[in-house]
Amino acid sequence: MMNIVVLTGSGISAESGVATFRDKGGIWSKYDITEVATPHAFAHNPALVHEFYNSRRQALPSVHPNAAHIALAELEAGLKDAGWRFTLVTQNVDDLHERGGSRNILHMHGELLKSKCNGCGDVSECRTDLSVELKCEACGRVGGLRPNVVWFGEVPYFLDETAHALNDADLFVSIGTSGSVYPASGFVNQARTLGVETMELNLECSENARIFNKKIYGPATKVVPQWVSNVLNEL
Template sequence: MEKIVILTGAGISAESGLGTFRDEEGLWAQHRIEDVATPEAFVRNPGLVHGFYNARRAQAVKANPNVAHGALARLEREFTGEVLIITQNVDDLHERAGSQSVVHMHGALNGALCHDCDHRWEAPLVMRVGDQCPQCSAQATRPDIVWFGEVPYGMEVIDPALSTADLFVSIGTSGQVYPAAAYAQHSGRMGARTVELNLEQAAYSRDFDEQHYGLATEVVPAWVAGILADRH
């Protein structure tokens, strides 16, 4: 086994205090997806969308990586082959834990984007309607987030990685958002062994050869320890 591709979702950051779509309390429970996470929503009410992502950004800045993030960083350091993390998360907890090979397919809270000239820069903690792009000066700035209906980032890296993986691992994702929901099936068809690490059984658990259920802070470090032990 030489190449491990890992998909992470909101479940790996939940124990760091960052809410998921399914939380009964928290930011997502206070808003409809259609009102804060689509291009149409931003056109309709940019102030509401900026306010929502300002609040998410503030939460992410205060959060710290947990031992599951740390375990994946350890895997990347100590595994003798290749490790790639594809994350659906928009926080930077993987990087802050020490992971370097990370693809943010849904963008990042700490990024800003001009939808006139496509210039990207580091987002301030608070973004406002009317903020100017530092490149073209247009008042067209938005969070550098991939909203529903938009094409995920990094597909030029993700697609080849899925096709050549020896092991595909899904961590903390419900398997309800495409294209990521199809990654296990695709990798399996291309010959990879597929493993699910999740809080509980998900809608697409049948796509995996192996499953481990429990808190991410428990199952991820244990799985990483097993992988590294097998290499020695």
């Protein structure tokens, strides 16, 4: 039995043209996170927050899954056929994993293509611009719709599900993450405490690289497909 849990960050989508957050020239070098990515920011200036996320949502159709996304979908299918389990936990709010073919995905930081009502909590598909004039179809409230994205100061989604997956895992792999954002940066510690083997696939060392049992560095489109091929060949 080999159950694998994979965590992905913005590094896996960077080669598709999706802007990263913390790298040099990334999103947080151009925007003040306190103005566009906190509950207070939305309460203070919802129009600006909508403008920021609307532009990111509009850009999604112009980017496409790369070889790393597709390889992870192939790994999921291969493990499923062998009777094993694969859990993909992503910090990314884009839909490239879905378009790449992955199915068992936990979006711990939410999804850009969904909206959430601050009033009733309803989550719905959203592929158009959001604004303060829109009404929640579930409760009728106007002005409460927000991107279904976890902001700074909010609790990420699916932490219990991730913990359960790690508890049953034989291998934890972190791909394209900075290792600086908690609680995702703590998953490797959880895995090590449970006796789970750990691996980092990244363009360069993350901030918590020293904790991983094994590290492989290079572009995600090269190292991820090669690693997946090795795993599938061992099935």
